[in-house]
Amino acid sequence: MSILTDTAGAHTPRPAAAAAKPRGPRDSRLSVIVATGFLALIAVYMLLPVFWLVVSATKSQGDLVDSFGLWFSEFHLADNLSALFAKQDGVFLPWLLNSLLYAGAGAAVGTLLSAMAGYALAKYRFRGRELLFSVVLGGVLVPATALALPLFLLFAEVGATNTFWAVFLPSIVSPFGVYLSRIFAAASVPDELLEAARIDGSGELRTFFTLALRLMSPAMVTIFLFQFVVVWNNFLLPLVMLQDDRLYPVTLGLFTWQSQVSRDPSLQILSLTGSLVSVVPIVITFLVLQRYWKAGLAAGAVKA
Numbered sequence: 322m323s324i325l326t327d328t329a330g331a332h333t334p335r336p337a338a339a340a341a342k343p344r345g346p347r348d349s350r351l352s353v354i355v356a357t358g359f360l361a362l363i364a365v366y367m368l369l370p371v372f373w374l375v376v377s378a379t380k381s382q383g384d385l386v387d388s389f390g391l392w393f394s395e396f397h398l399a400d401n402l403s404a405l406f407a408k409q410d411g412v413f414l415p416w417l418l419n420s421l422l423y424a425g426a427g428a429a430v431g432t433l434l435s436a437m438a439g440y441a442l443a444k445y446r447f448r449g450r451e452l453l454f455s456v457v458l459g460g461v462l463v464p465a466t467a468l469a470l471p472l473f474l475l476f477a478e479v480g481a482t483n484t485f486w487a488v489f490l491p492s493i494v495s496p497f498g499v500y501l502s503r504i505f506a507a508a509s510v511p512d513e514l515l516e517a518a519r520i521d522g523s524g525e526l527r528t529f530f531t532l533a534l535r536l537m538s539p540a541m542v543t544i545f546l547f548q549f550v551v552v553w554n555n556f557l558l559p560l561v562m563l564q565d566d567r568l569y570p571v572t573l574g575l576f577t578w579q580s581q582v583s584r585d586p587s588l589q590i591l592s593l594t595g596s597l598v599s600v601v602p603i604v605i606t607f608l609v610l611q612r613y614w615k616a617g618l619a620a621g622a623v624k625a
Contacts (some may be wrong), residue, residue: 439502
């Protein structure tokens, strides 16, 4: 330890260098192996049905029955796709387009309506606001299956069953989207920014569409994806509402084929191939929109 001499000649010891900060406990090799193994098992559990679907869609009807289910046999995917789009005068393509229209347009309109409602509940003060929000939360708890019959009776009263609107209109309502929009708008849209826009002469609609929507974009992407998947996988509502098979979404159409396998065994491989094709739009949607999540997370991590 070095010694310093001050002006009075006293010897003052120099404090020792600060000890290095202790490092945090390192994860043991065993815990890493256990965690990695557990995550690997979860991944296998989640991906095994998808792998089975891919393998099955490449087989012929005979190989589907005779060969090992979790590995490839002779490759017949091209033949299966050709037969899929030619079956019943090509009815599968309208089914696929119907699902894209129901899910895509329904999710887009539902996301916009949810964002507007959530923004209003978060940024405006009016009588009955909390009661209205409680009703929205109650709507989140109501299962969709419980609403199928009341919706059918309502649409039957106006003669709108077996139409596009019978499936589309219920698809644009998302109580969960309203809830998420309110939470995100309250946290990500500063009141000071809205006041500055109003002082500059911006109207309420212009402020919402030019400022609030941009700040709420991560929440809107989340709502859109949730709503898209929900509408795409919706089965009971089209089953109750529709009789014309040309209006069927792909889920209901494949179900009708699968229910006829006992009479026409070739429909089994076509149903599997159609199921594989129906997964592709969902995967593409997630891959395209994930960058908006990343952008939203990066923007939220930086604070001025």
